[in-house]
Amino acid sequence: MKKAIYRQHGNAAEVIEIIDAEPQALEPGQSRVKILRSPINPSDIVQIAGQYGIQPDMPAAAGMEGIGEVVEVNGDGHEIGTLVLLADPPGAWASERVFPTEVLVPVPRADIDQLAMLTVNPATAYLLLTEYVDLKEGDWIIQSAANSAVGRYVTQLAKSRGINVASVVRRETAIPDVKDAGCDAAFVDGPDLAERVEAELDKAPVLAIDAVAGDAFGRLIATLAHGGTAVSYGGMSGEPLIIPDGNIIFNNVSVRGFWLVNWFTNAGPDEIKRVYGELTELVLSGQLNAPIDKIFTLDQITDALAHTVAGGRSGKVLLAPNGI
Structure with a gap:
């Protein structure tokens, strides 16, 4: 078998x-x-x-999620040939892996590319929308990194619930992408973001979702309604969160952080099964999807990683450890 490992941290x-x-x-x-x-x-x-919240011992396996097929079982478990979501990360960048049978989540036969992406980003988007604010039909949310995979899933899930989405991106060329994804308003980030959002939306957002950090986080907070909530789930800029004290003090804005690992730690098996069951049905129905930019074999992983971080992609990069 083949697997991807790293012996030290770095690029x-x-x-x-x-x-x-x-x-x-x-x-x-x-x-x-x-x-x-x-x-x-x-x-x-x-x-x-x-730079992650959990650091494995070296040498470390890589790959947080994926989909596979059961080929051998010791004891009771899924039938040979069952399609399963991979749990117990990391280690998904490999031709095969042994798992505790109980952690494998069976899924119906469908588009394996879309199902391979189900564990991390769709669940993150779902929980960002449901864990912090009791959103009502007609409410507005605003999100940065709206052209990311999570941002696209947030838009799709919000629209399915009648929630309005304001998408913020860092370049003008990304506006068509977020509009095609279904957002209701789109903005290029900038110092006057709050003024432009106020002028275009019929009411202020009650939830801000951020993956950029830095000054972008503060600009999102400035758009929120009184008593709104801002949630940080990433730091793409590499800068610390900038939180304007006036919005916190005078506008009663709450600031929260989200990490999927914490949810897995605290959620019970029934809750995890419920969330992933709902997400699976949305993928199977075509309501939840993300574009694929390119698929690489495991032997092409260096090229795949370089392509991923280069930017300018039109979708997600996938590995096919057993061939495309």
Whole structure:
């Protein structure tokens, strides 16, 4: 079998290597899964760089999520050939992996590219919309990085619930993308963002969702209604959060942070099953999807990582560890 590992933190394209390893013997309660697809997410890049909330021992396996097919089971479990979402990360960038059978989530046969991306970004978008504010039909939310995978999922999920979406991007050329994704208003970030949002929207947003940090976070906060909530789930700018004290003090804005790992830690099995069941149905119906830019084989992982961080992509980069 082949798998991607790194022996030190750094630029993912420079420190990742593909090694040959002996297949792991199955113990009772374990399943062997042939990995079919695994996306390259920002969280993967951040973890390899050593900037993630959890740091694995070295050498470390890579890959946070994916989809595979059960090929061997020791004891009771899923039937051979069952399509499953991969849990127990990291380690999805491999031709196969052994998992505790109980953590594998079976899914119907469908578009494996879309299903491979189900575990991280759609769940993040879903929870950002449901965990912090009791959103009502007709409410406005505003989000930065709206042309990202999470941003696209946020838009799709919000629109399915009758919630209005204001999308903020960092360049004019991204405006058509977020409008095609279904947002109700689109803005290029800038110092006068709050004034432009107030002029265009019929009422102020009650929830701001940010993945950029830095001054962009403060500009989103300035658009919020009194008592609104701002949630940070990423720091693409590499800068600390800028939080204007006047909005916090006088406008009673709440600031929260989101990390999917915390939700997994605190949510019970029934809650996890409910969320992923709902998301799976939305993917199967075509209501939830993300564009694919390019698919690489595992042996092409250096090129795949370089392509991911280069920018200007039209969608997500996927790995196909067992061939495209």
